[in-house]
Amino acid sequence: MPLVTRWFVRLSFLYLVAALIVGIGLAARHVGWTASWVARLSPTYFHFFMLGWVTQLIFGVAHWMFPNYAPDAPRGREGLVWGALVGVNGGLILRALAEPLVGRAAVWGWVLVLSALLQWFGVVAFVWNTWPRVRPRR
């Protein structure tokens, strides 16, 4: 299992745990046990689940298992895949920090823009590397 796959898979496990903890916070909000700002974490909950858990697990396993790109570079340009890891995780963490604070100071709005760019870059970098590996058997 390649090193970057191990990072993707382990981080995906952590996001699953984090998503469920945020989910507990959201549910506790409905019975008044957590502060009102916790309600703003609803999109974070969904994105931890869908991007942090499901998509990262797929990224890791696909990078490991998809057909080889070429004999001298079996998994394509690994730098792009590391870029995807940094982009997706950097974007998700910035999102979790900034989303409850948007509106309090202008800087948090720009942090959210940076988060959007990082997540988008992470996805595009992964697809860019993986696209040529999706092909019929030679």
Add this chain to the structure above:
Amino acid sequence: MPKLTVWYVKASLAYLVLGATFGALILSHKGVPWAPWTWRLFSSHMDVTLLGWVTLLIMGIAYWILPRFGVRRGRERWAWAAFLLMNGGLVLAIAAPWLPHTRVLFLLARLGEAASVGAFVFHAWPRVKPLMVSTDTSSLSGGQRKMGRNR
């Protein structure tokens, strides 16, 4: 990787980029308001990521790796139909917020997506079966026979 799986997986990757683009536009507007129209992408963002990215990927990989019947994959035309129906439904779902008769188009999109899932289940159902292995163990060693019994 069979040709239909290539179509499924490449379509799912394309929908992933599209879904991420919609999401990035919505999130950037949430941070620094610049284009209120981005909220109209919200339903497309969810359809494209849940059905276009995750579901098409799962269908494509399932078509590839589920047990076969000899060299054939069973009701292959149904898997092709599922691919076409899902793409038709998703294109309608993406276009609907920008066109007249939005609700009717959304209904048609949902019908296409549901029909796609139905067609794929009809294709895949008989392929969910135990692997066909020989029961003739006369040529195996004692250890191999024991492993076979525990399979």
